[in-house]
Amino acid sequence: MGLDKFQIAKRIARELKDGYYVNLGIGIPTLVANYIPEGVNVVLQSENGLLGMGPFPYENEVDPDMINAGKQTITTLPGSSIFSSSDSFAMIRGGHVDLTILGAMEVSENGDIANWKIPGKMVKGMGGAMDLVASTDNIIVAMMHTNKEGESKLLPQCELPLTGKNCITKVVTDLGYFEIIDGAFHLKELAPGVTVEEVKAKTAGKLVVEEGVKEMVF
Amino acid sequence: MAINKVVSGADEAVKDIPDNAVLMLGGFGLCGIPENCITALIKKGVTGLTCISNNAGVDEFGIGLMLKTRQVKKMISSYVGENAEFERQLLSGELEVELIPQGTLAERVRAGGAGIPLFATPTGFGTEVAEGKDTIEVEGKMYVMEKWLKADFAIVKAWKGDTMGNLIYRGTARNFNPMMATAGKITIAEVEELVEPGELDPNQIHTPGIFVQRIFQGNNYEKRIEQRTVRK
Numbered sequence: 001m002g003l004d005k006f007q008i009a010k011r012i013a014r015e016l017k018d019g020y021y022v023n024l025g026i027g028i029p030t031l032v033a034n035y036i037p038e039g040v041n042v043v044l045q046s047e048n049g050l051l052g053m054g055p056f057p058y059e060n061e062v063d064p065d066m067i068n069a070g071k072q073t074i075t076t077l078p079g080s081s082i083f084s085s086s087d088s089f090a091m092i093r094g095g096h097v098d099l100t101i102l103g104a105m106e107v108s109e110n111g112d113i114a115n116w117k118i119p120g121k122m123v124k125g126m127g128g129a130m131d132l133v134a135s136t137d138n139i140i141v142a143m144m145h146t147n148k149e150g151e152s153k154l155l156p157q158c159e160l161p162l163t164g165k166n167c168i169t170k171v172v173t174d175l176g177y178f179e180i181i182d183g184a185f186h187l188k189e190l191a192p193g194v195t196v197e198e199v200k201a202k203t204a205g206k207l208v209v210e211e212g213v214k215e216m217v218f
Numbered sequence: 219m220a221i222n223k224v225v226s227g228a229d230e231a232v233k234d235i236p237d238n239a240v241l242m243l244g245g246f247g248l249c250g251i252p253e254n255c256i257t258a259l260i261k262k263g264v265t266g267l268t269c270i271s272n273n274a275g276v277d278e279f280g281i282g283l284m285l286k287t288r289q290v291k292k293m294i295s296s297y298v299g300e301n302a303e304f305e306r307q308l309l310s311g312e313l314e315v316e317l318i319p320q321g322t323l324a325e326r327v328r329a330g331g332a333g334i335p336l337f338a339t340p341t342g343f344g345t346e347v348a349e350g351k352d353t354i355e356v357e358g359k360m361y362v363m364e365k366w367l368k369a370d371f372a373i374v375k376a377w378k379g380d381t382m383g384n385l386i387y388r389g390t391a392r393n394f395n396p397m398m399a400t401a402g403k404i405t406i407a408e409v410e411e412l413v414e415p416g417e418l419d420p421n422q423i424h425t426p427g428i429f430v431q432r433i434f435q436g437n438n439y440e441k442r443i444e445q446r447t448v449r450k
Contacts, residue, residue: 048246048393056448057448057449062443064443065377065389065441067249071248071249082389084324085397089325093341125317128320129319
């Protein structure tokens with residue numbers, strides 16, 4: 001069993017704190033916006049130059065001059081601001097963005113992340129991912145625990161070209177919530193219906209099972 | 219008499235861009251791209267271009283059209299995922315590509331316009347982006363030294379401009395345009411609405427006219443949308 005991508009997003013949303021400025025990557029991270037807890041006000045940053053990203057437009061509101069970093073049409077909200085790419089990355093590199101949530105192909109036990117390139121196969125580019133992971137201590141990776149071949153994505157060392165080094169501390173997968181501490185994945189919470197044995201079997205990197213590890217409640 | 223930088227249109231604006239020129243083209247995806255100048259460059263048939271632009275357009279629009287006509291020798295971008303022809307030319311070795319993290323690209327262009335030849339950034343440290351580059355430790359953290367980027371011609375798209383070259387952008391069509399406007403030996407601005415000096419509020423100007431050498435009012439803007447996403 002384990003979590004589906006909506007539940008992964010829902011679990012991550014619990015890490016949002018009132019007043020946070022947050023950058024959400026493409027894929028599962030985008031879904032986090034749907035589960036922002038009641039009473040928590042956050043401002044979403046889109047690195048192409050928008051703070052205060054609103055919902056998708058209604059058909060009659062579509063504006064080609066208003067897109068997000070995934071090139072989707074988007075709206076503003078009261079209090080939004082628009083700026084250049086260099087101002088946007090000043091916010092990111094300058095540590096003004098409180099939390100970054102992004103996907104990954106691989107994460108290593110020392111906090112390295114790979115998510116931009118498969119040599120000889122995928123040559124799309126890193127976009128803003130390298131800037132985002134180099135710039136804040138508060139990054140959450142949202143991903144499935146294993147790849148399509150069933151191989152662990154939590155590894156002793158990344159095999160793909162790195163996006164960033166020693167920068168990831170939290171990972172939420174379909175199997176659980178992990179923190180990277182002193183070169184190991186610490187299992188903090190188990191997904192409902194998942195056993196410690198299953199996590200052990202599917203984690204190639206060093207795994208520490210914390211005593212009395214709890215099951216996530218939804 | 220006020221300074222007047224107006225040219226008749228895109229054809230005149232790009233007429234002296236030679237083969238093998240280094241160009242910057244504003245825009246993020248297809249948002250805020252200089253559509254008229256891209257069309258004029260294709261018509262002119264100039265080749266061997268190096269294009270610095272965050273993305274490479276799509277197969278049927280934007281810089282993608284110039285890739286199709288084989289006018290581009292090298293792309294310097296951060297993300298090029300939406301273009302099958304691009305990927306084909308890259309994998310076959312016909313096209314040279316330099317992929318740069320988006321924030322580093324923005325800052326390298328900004329530095330080029332601001333006269334800062336080198337700067338240190340945390341981005342890419344420990345990755346292949348840092349290979350062959352100097353690194354420096356500052357207050358216990360490692361940074362990669364990155365160099366400015368400049369262009370023979372910077373081509374930007376704005377919403378409104380005046381005949382002195384002052385520019386205002388609209389929405390997220392701003393993106394890379396303001397920095398690129400500062401980093402061209404010659405900066406060409408195409409605008410949706412060209413007005414007389416005094417008609418734009420000086421408090422609202424994004425790009426001061428000093429950075430712009432040529433300006434014209436474009437026409438027939440398509441403003442294609444890559445991912446039309448709506449709610450019901």
